[in-house]
Amino acid sequence: xxxTVTVNGTTYERDVEPRKLLIHFIRDDLDLTGSHIxxxxxxCGACSVIVDGTLVKSCMLLAVQANGAKVETVEGLSEGDExxxxxxxxxxxxALQCGxxxxxxxxxxxxxxxxxxxxxxxxxxxxLQGNICRCTGYWNIVEAVKAASE
Amino acid sequence: MLLREVGYARPxxxxxxxxxxxxxxGARALAGGQTLINVMKARAGSPDALVDLSAIxxxxxxxxxxxxxxEIGAMTTYTEIMASSEARARPILGEVCAQIADVQVRNRGTxxxxxxxxxxxxHLPPLLAAxxxxxxxxxxxGSRTVSAHDFFLGVYMTAVSQGELLTSIRVPxxxxxxxxxxxLGIEGTCIVSAAxxxxxxxxxxxxxxxxxxxxxxxxxxxxxxxxxxVKGANIDPPSDVHASAEYRTHxxxxxxxxxxxxxxxx
Numbered sequence: 004x005x006x007t008v009t010v011n012g013t014t015y016e017r018d019v020e021p022r023k024l025l026i027h028f029i030r031d032d033l034d035l036t037g038s039h040i041x042x043x044x045x046x047c048g049a050c051s052v053i054v055d056g057t058l059v060k061s062c063m064l065l066a067v068q069a070n071g072a073k074v075e076t077v078e079g080l081s082e083g084d085e086x087x088x089x090x091x092x093x094x095x096x097x098a099l100q101c102g103x104x105x106x107x108x109x110x111x112x113x114x115x116x117x118x119x120x121x122x123x124x125x126x127x128x129x130x131l132q133g134n135i136c137r138c139t140g141y142w143n144i145v146e147a148v149k150a151a152s153e
Numbered sequence: 154m155l156l157r158e159v160g161y162a163r164p165x166x167x168x169x170x171x172x173x174x175x176x177x178x179g180a181r182a183l184a185g186g187q188t189l190i191n192v193m194k195a196r197a198g199s200p201d202a203l204v205d206l207s208a209i210x211x212x213x214x215x216x217x218x219x220x221x222x223x224e225i226g227a228m229t230t231y232t233e234i235m236a237s238s239e240a241r242a243r244p245i246l247g248e249v250c251a252q253i254a255d256v257q258v259r260n261r262g263t264x265x266x267x268x269x270x271x272x273x274x275x276h277l278p279p280l281l282a283a284x285x286x287x288x289x290x291x292x293x294x295g296s297r298t299v300s301a302h303d304f305f306l307g308v309y310m311t312a313v314s315q316g317e318l319l320t321s322i323r324v325p326x327x328x329x330x331x332x333x334x335x336x337l338g339i340e341g342t343c344i345v346s347a348a349x350x351x352x353x354x355x356x357x358x359x360x361x362x363x364x365x366x367x368x369x370x371x372x373x374x375x376x377x378x379x380x381x382x383v384k385g386a387n388i389d390p391p392s393d394v395h396a397s398a399e400y401r402t403h404x405x406x407x408x409x410x411x412x413x414x415x416x417x418x419x
Contacts, residue, residue: 020158063186063257
């Protein structure tokens with residue numbers, strides 16, 4: 004099936020099987036490997052991307068469901084080599100160790116800060132509830148998001 | 154994960170969707186996909202074709218009638234219910250939707266998908282049974298509206314048969330509602346849940362203790378009366394890795410009391 008998806012501002016036309024998950028389309032067909040597959044069961048959030056302004060887990064969406072949509076992935080957050088304020092804040096606050104969950108964390112935090120530019124600690128935790136990190140214990144991630152919102 | 158091969162269509166009208174579903178016994182409606190895609194990954198279900206309902210505007214949105222009745226389109230997401238000023242006419246709806254999973258799932262998951270799945274661990278079947286919701290089902294021959302009692306038929310089974318679609322859910326006016334659950338992790342799926350509605354008529358619905366929500370009419374709303382009503386129902390819940398039948402029976406009483414207290418605002 005032919006689909007047209009705009010990812011990070013670039014429009015791609017591809018022929019895909021309906022059974023292909025959006026995360027595989029992004030990683031394998033478009034070679035945008037920033038978005039990760041952690042659990043493939045919708046639990047971990049490493050594959051989180053923004054579709055038409057809405058945060059989703061791209062392992063729980065078929066690529067054909069994104070036909071006609073605008074998708075944002077971690078590669079599209081910054082322009083060139085400049086980090087976004089949020090990305091710089093993750094670096095400054097040591098909000099990652101192995102980094103596997105980080106692309107999903109960044110997308111969830113980006114979506115949160117768009118809706119709610121000055122979230123409380125509880126709102127940050129609720130906003131990141133769908134993203135699992137096994138290294139940091141979350142503390143520094145929450146600190147990083149809080150600092151980026153100030 | 155690579156799914157089994159599947160067909161896909163995204164019709165833009167209800168009639169077209171009903172025709173596609175009626176034409177193929179192996180076709181399944183795809184709502185938000187937050188259950189079905191995982192079911193397909195696990196090979197617990199392998200539909201031949203998916204009929205994506207996301208482009209059908211007739212299935213979306215929330216209307217508030219003059220008498221306070223809400224008409225909620227089956228494809229309305231949890232996030233949309235939480236954000237809707239109309240849905241605040243029955244505040245418990247947004248409160249319980251906010252307890253389902255996480256932001257990403259709430260952004261995609263729909264009220265219609267939740268009830269049509271009728272997984273006993275879902276939040277909405279007992280809630281909608283307690284608050285007296287009605288379900289409108291469309292088929293090629295026309296549509297019908299059924300009560301929760303007639304809608305929820307068994308584990309993963311509802312009154313929506315092959316070739317039909319749930320189109321909307323009608324929720325009567327009311328404010329004195331409550332919900333309590335013990336879940337797998339905060340805001341995870343329910344181990345046992347209870348919803349209470351005290352709008353003229355006191356009612357509790359228990360989730361995860363039987364194949365369908367167990368609805369109890371209460372004679373009084375004191376703790377003793379609620380416990381007696383749950384005991385009197387002689388529930389026989391399943392045992393699994395998360396809880397024994399005995400523990401679920403205990404939780405049903407405790408959570409029914411908490412749900413009633415929540416409905417009383419205390």
